[in-house]
Amino acid sequence: MHMLSIKNLQAGLEDxxxxxxxxxxxxxxEVHAIMGPNGSGKxxxxxxxxxxxxxxxxxxxxxxxxKDLLDMAPEERAREGIFLAFQYPxxxxxxxxxxxxxxxxxxxxxxxxxxxxxxxxxxxxMKEKMKLVQIDQSxxxxxxxxxxxxxxxxxxxxxxxxxxxxxxAILDETDSGLDIDALRIVANxxxxxxxxxxxxxxxxxxxxLLDYIVPDFVHVLYNGRIVKSGTKELALExxxxxxxxxxxxxxxxxx
Amino acid sequence: MQESINHITELHESLPxxxxxxxxxxxxxxxxxxxxPKAKHEEWRYVKVSSLFxxxxxxxxxxxxxxxxxxxxxxxPDHDQAxxxxxxxxxYAPALSMVNHAQDELVLLxxxxxxxxxxxxxxxxxxxxxxxxxxxxxxxxxxxxxxSKGIFIAVPPGKTLARPVYxxxxxxxxxxxxxxxxxxxxxxxxxxxxxxxxTYATLGHESFTNEVTEVLVEKDASVYYYKIxxxxxxxxxxxxxxxxxxxxxxxxAVTISLSGGLVRNNLDMIMExxxxxxxxxxxxxxxxxxxxxxxxxxxNAKPHCLSNELYxxxxxxxxxxxxxxxxxxxxxxxxxxxxxxxxxxLLGDHATVNTKPQLEIFADDVKCSHGCTVGRPDDDxxxxxxxxxxxxxxxxxxxxxxxxxxxxxxxxxxxxxAHVDELISERLEFNF
Numbered sequence: 001m002h003m004l005s006i007k008n009l010q011a012g013l014e015d016x017x018x019x020x021x022x023x024x025x026x027x028x029x030e031v032h033a034i035m036g037p038n039g040s041g042k043x044x045x046x047x048x049x050x051x052x053x054x055x056x057x058x059x060x061x062x063x064x065x066x067k068d069l070l071d072m073a074p075e076e077r078a079r080e081g082i083f084l085a086f087q088y089p090x091x092x093x094x095x096x097x098x099x100x101x102x103x104x105x106x107x108x109x110x111x112x113x114x115x116x117x118x119x120x121x122x123x124x125x126m127k128e129k130m131k132l133v134q135i136d137q138s139x140x141x142x143x144x145x146x147x148x149x150x151x152x153x154x155x156x157x158x159x160x161x162x163x164x165x166x167x168x169a170i171l172d173e174t175d176s177g178l179d180i181d182a183l184r185i186v187a188n189x190x191x192x193x194x195x196x197x198x199x200x201x202x203x204x205x206x207x208x209l210l211d212y213i214v215p216d217f218v219h220v221l222y223n224g225r226i227v228k229s230g231t232k233e234l235a236l237e238x239x240x241x242x243x244x245x246x247x248x249x250x251x252x253x254x255x
Numbered sequence: 256m257q258e259s260i261n262h263i264t265e266l267h268e269s270l271p272x273x274x275x276x277x278x279x280x281x282x283x284x285x286x287x288x289x290x291x292p293k294a295k296h297e298e299w300r301y302v303k304v305s306s307l308f309x310x311x312x313x314x315x316x317x318x319x320x321x322x323x324x325x326x327x328x329x330x331x332p333d334h335d336q337a338x339x340x341x342x343x344x345x346x347y348a349p350a351l352s353m354v355n356h357a358q359d360e361l362v363l364l365x366x367x368x369x370x371x372x373x374x375x376x377x378x379x380x381x382x383x384x385x386x387x388x389x390x391x392x393x394x395x396x397x398x399x400x401x402x403s404k405g406i407f408i409a410v411p412p413g414k415t416l417a418r419p420v421y422x423x424x425x426x427x428x429x430x431x432x433x434x435x436x437x438x439x440x441x442x443x444x445x446x447x448x449x450x451x452x453x454t455y456a457t458l459g460h461e462s463f464t465n466e467v468t469e470v471l472v473e474k475d476a477s478v479y480y481y482k483i484x485x486x487x488x489x490x491x492x493x494x495x496x497x498x499x500x501x502x503x504x505x506x507x508a509v510t511i512s513l514s515g516g517l518v519r520n521n522l523d524m525i526m527e528x529x530x531x532x533x534x535x536x537x538x539x540x541x542x543x544x545x546x547x548x549x550x551x552x553x554x555n556a557k558p559h560c561l562s563n564e565l566y567x568x569x570x571x572x573x574x575x576x577x578x579x580x581x582x583x584x585x586x587x588x589x590x591x592x593x594x595x596x597x598x599x600x601l602l603g604d605h606a607t608v609n610t611k612p613q614l615e616i617f618a619d620d621v622k623c624s625h626g627c628t629v630g631r632p633d634d635d636x637x638x639x640x641x642x643x644x645x646x647x648x649x650x651x652x653x654x655x656x657x658x659x660x661x662x663x664x665x666x667x668x669x670x671x672x673a674h675v676d677e678l679i680s681e682r683l684e685f686n687f
Contacts, residue, residue: 050642054634078644090639094657099687103653104643111644143657160643 002063003028003199004049004168009060010224011048018044020224021060026168029196033210034203035235036221037243042203043087045221046172049201050084051077065167078104079111081167085157085174087203092144097156098126100144101163108164129162133189151182158189169193170201175209187212207239222246256291256305259312263434266314267400274371275403278383282399289393296392301577301609302519302548304394307463307491314434315344316404319427321458323351329456331421331483332670338363338420344427345435345464346404355418362409366440369407378442379407382471386497389523389552394493398436398467405438412444412473419450419668424466426490429459436465445473445502450668452481457490461516466494474502474528479667482520485513485678488543495521503530509665510566511675512539512547513682523552526560537566538662540682541574541606548577555588558618562592567662568599569655570606577609582623584616591618595625600632600658648684656685 002025009022018041026032036042048055049062051074062069069077092100105125106116117125130137133155145153154174161169171190175183190200190213202213210218210232218235220228222243227250228234238246267283270276291308292299321343331337338361341351347365354363362375369375370383383402387395410416426435443449455464472478478498492515498506510520524533539547553562568576578597599608612625632654640650659679666672680686 052638073647074638074641075644075646075650078642084642086639086642090633090635092636092639092654092657094660095653100640100643100645100653103649103687104640104645107646107649108644164643 002026003065005063007061009048009057009062011044011055011057013055017058018055018224019048022226024219024226026199026201028167028199030217031194031200031202031213031215032217032219033215033235034201034219034221035205035207035238037247038205040221041224042221043172046084046170046201046203049170050074050082075107078164078166079108083161083164083166083169085154085161085169085171087173087176089145089153089157091146091148093146095144097140097142097144101126101140101160104160105163125163129159132162132192133158134185135159150177151179154178154182154186155189158186162189162193167197168199168201170203172203173205174202175204175206183209184212207235210235220246222250256308258310259308262312263314263397266316270401270403273367273403275367279400279402282396282402285396286393286400289391289396292392292394298392298550301546301575302493302517304493304517304519307517309432311432312434312463313431315427316346318346318348319343321351321425321427325458326351326423326425326456329423329425329454331452331454332674334421336418338418340406340420340422341425342423342435342437343425344433345401345437347406356416359411360414360416361420362407362411364407366405366407366438367403369440375407375409378409378471379440382440382442382469382499385469385471385499385525386467386495386523389497389554390495390521394465395467395495398438398465401436402438402467405440407440407442409442410444410447410449413446414444415448416450419452419671422451422453424453424455424464426457426462426464427459428457428462432461432463434463434465438466439468441468441470443470443472443476443478446475448477450479450481452483452668452671454483455486455490455492457486461489461491462486463491464494466492468494468496470496470498472498472500472502472504472506475504476502477505478507480506480508481666481668481671482508482510483675484511484515484518487514488545489516490514491516491518493519495523497523497525498533499525500528500531500533502528504528504532506533507665507667508533508535509662510537510549511662512537512541513678515545515547518545518547519550520548521550521552523554524562525554526562527556529557529559531557531560533562534665535562535564536662536665538659539566539568539570539576540659540679541568541570541576542572544573546575546577548579550579552581552583553593554583554585555591555593556585557587558589558591560588560591562594564595565662566597567658568608569602569658570599570608571602573605575607575609578627579611579613580625581613582615582625584618584621584623586617588618589620591621591623593621593623597627599627599629600655601629602631652683652685653687655683656680
């Protein structure tokens, strides 16, 4: 069964079209990578799927586990099992990371028909998931992302993912700004969470991340469309030849 | 308006003479000359104070017989540990009040008694009326004209008060619309430290409190002043707090306004000694038709002083916020550091905020800055929270509470901070 089915998705910012007809199917347990040059629409796709409201969807449909995803508010999508790891996690002074995650976990559990976790149950779960991304307790008692380093922010995103147990996690340039050690930790967290029921959509500019999180499929997004799909070897080919070869192929095809 | 003024005039004429008669008679003359400020008066543009002097305004200058049981719902946390001072309708109520400090730590006297005593007469004289030059208007003079019902608090030198002092301003308006005019004088001796919190309650109908508090701070002393306003939509208020630092000292003022009708808070920091430091923080969380006008003055007369000011507002419904921040840096006040910031979040289309910095700088080697913002809850932050499954309503509460926490953290009495946090959380429906 398809987990996510995107058909002819078109979306833009104000009057400027960015996504010009995306088609993509993701099954449970699959890891897909979306690559592409800057400005091709990768992050827009991630944002539209998570429900960021400044993008306007002008055509197409997105089906998520039999439901119309585009019809749902961002919080409903999250509760149904969509998770977006932000490229730029927002700093929110005054909101404690722990309180925030507790609110998120319990609202999501309520939606899924589970009882709210009490303080003890929540702490136990936190401890378990903290190990996954080697995140420190002291970080979680601070204000949300405030003054976190780039690596700490990304680890916090993966930590939140592990806490919320989504079905489909969308990682928007999670590798950007990470040094090699942080990248390994983040990738390791993702790999531990990977199983036959969970799917991933990795949005990335570089092949580097895919050395650590090996995808089942690779798609190249260019100018608002998926212009090439393949397996992980496609990522290596891109790394070798650069995006120019896609651009010239595309130009030859008459666009 | 004239009927209520006639009523007040009769009452003033019937006041028995006491040690403060000269002061209050002079003030009453000023009141007659200056009159109630009109709307065209620049300082009173937004607070139409003359509309409060209605025909049905009464000015009860007698004990209304309230007991502490009547006031249970209005007590601050740790009430039993603090020195607690009650005013009923602007009149000091010794029967309800309780000093919880040693005699050599804190002196509490009726103002007229202190003014007549050999020990405190000079201190009263040096402080009483220190705020008048900054407020040349009839409403300020009117309070002074009835100041004999006020109190005098003195902290002798070298005393760090571990327990706070709470002042309760109660309007007993069960029989109708009342005027209250409390007056408080505080003298903080050299090297001493005090936490002073004032809170307000209106019982019954509508009330109008016209309050003046004057604080004199000596060398090496610290004053922590908290003003907590949450007495309902029909409580009107004009209050002036004037803190004068005559030696190198520290003051920290936090003004929290959560409800009210027409509310004007004047806060003056008069910095008359080198190396003084003063901090002024404010939070106004308004809805309905509430209007809160915070007028602040920092007057730097001497070099090397630091003042820092941060006022934050969250406005909903048809509420109005006003911020006016005056900073004077006089010719001799070189190396002054003065910072001012006013930030606002408007939640509704009908809420308004008027903000105005007013800096007058006559020294050439100073650092002064000011800024103001008016905005909405941050969309990126809202989306981030919602993308984690948090409802829009809860996400908003989280953000607004976080915005207020800045100011909340300036309340250095933990129990009082928790109490105010509870009030704010309830209002913002914040329960995490």
